[in-house]
Amino acid sequence: MKVARFLTVVLVVAGMSFPATVVRAQSVDQFVQAFSGTWQLVDARYSNLPSTCHMALGSTADANGRFAIKGLGCRGDAALVSSWGVSEGQMALFDAAGAVIARLGGNQRRISGTSVSGAPLIFEKVGVAGTAAMLKTAKRAGGCFYSGFTSKCADAAQAAPPAPEGASVQVLVNLNVRAEARDDAEVVGVVPSQTCVTTELCMTATDGAWCRAKFGERTGWMRKLALRQNRWAIVTFDNSCPKQGG
Structure with a gap:
């Protein structure tokens, strides 16, 4: 499937949870x-x-x-x-x-942006628990990371981070794409399930890999690991894309 199916509207993925505490400083x-x-x-x-x-x-x-x-x-x-x-x-x-x-x-756990040279910057606060701890707890309770919204456990290769640059991946759920690699960043669109995407680069944070890709005129970040209904730890995309045709 083509990345052109990317929707440039703000949507929420049903059943996906990305909690974050945004600081709105008064002074x-x-x-x-x-x-x-x-x-x-x-x-x-x-x-x-x-x-x-x-x-x-x-x-x-x-x-x-x-x-x-x-x-x-x-x-x-x-x-x-x-x-x-x-x-x-x-x-x-x-x-x-x-x-x-x-x-x-x-927020207090993660800040991100782009340097004047055009390179992405992702900072994590040392010693502050966040989504990573929730994912760990959910994985332990469920026994594994599930493959998308199925009841099938993802194997180690499927759950591992993709190649740092130029990976071709297949999205397993209707996946939010965010303007920055953090939970509270603006949602710039949704990639439909089973869509193949070519990433520009991937970085591994404490809560798993985040990958940046271009979608038409927009650029956004997809997260590899997520929580479903605050209960199950899931893998949102495969590290490869099946070849189409014979």
């Missing part, structure tokens, strides 16, 4: 309290392996109203970050000269 103090602390970058390309890039977001403002960031084990755009704050109504990361490196959105 700078509340904003800082919500987002200061230590975060880690999901994409290994920003890390000096085997270390993982960590950023400690400070809570004391400088003369420019920005807050210091202490990075550890970071490279690329991440190594240039020296402070954070609010710019044009969004959370922003700044370099030493005060230029914006990235604008981000999200």
Whole structure:
């Protein structure tokens, strides 16, 4: 099936649950309290392996109203970050000269956005439990990750993350596509079940893989693992797509 079947309307996948607590800060103090602390970058390309890039977001403002960031084990755009704050109504990361490196959105568990070089950035708060813990509990209760909305357990290969770049995958459910790789991001459309999609890149977060793909004029993120009715842990797409015809 073609990706052209992608629907550019906001829909909710029946039975799918993606809980998230969105911070609506009433003041700078509340904003800082919500987002200061230590975060880690999901994409290994920003890390000096085997270390993982960590950023400690400070809570004391400088003369420019920005807050210091202490990075550890970071490279690329991440190594240039020296402070954070609010710019044009969004959370922003700044370099030493005060230029914006990235604008981000999200919640106390995950923030994401795109750097000025066009690379995606996904941060997770260190030590904060979220969807990953719920998936683990659901998997343990059900005995496995289920293949889509079936009662069949997915095997290890089906549940594993897809190739980091250029994977051809087949969606198993009517799957929400989001503007960013996080639960509270805008839904930009829905990929119908059994549709084959070619991903641009995939990243593995604590709650499993998220893959970015282009759908017509839009670009969005699909998550590999999800909760069905807050009860069953499921796999939302296969890591390959059956060949059509003979």
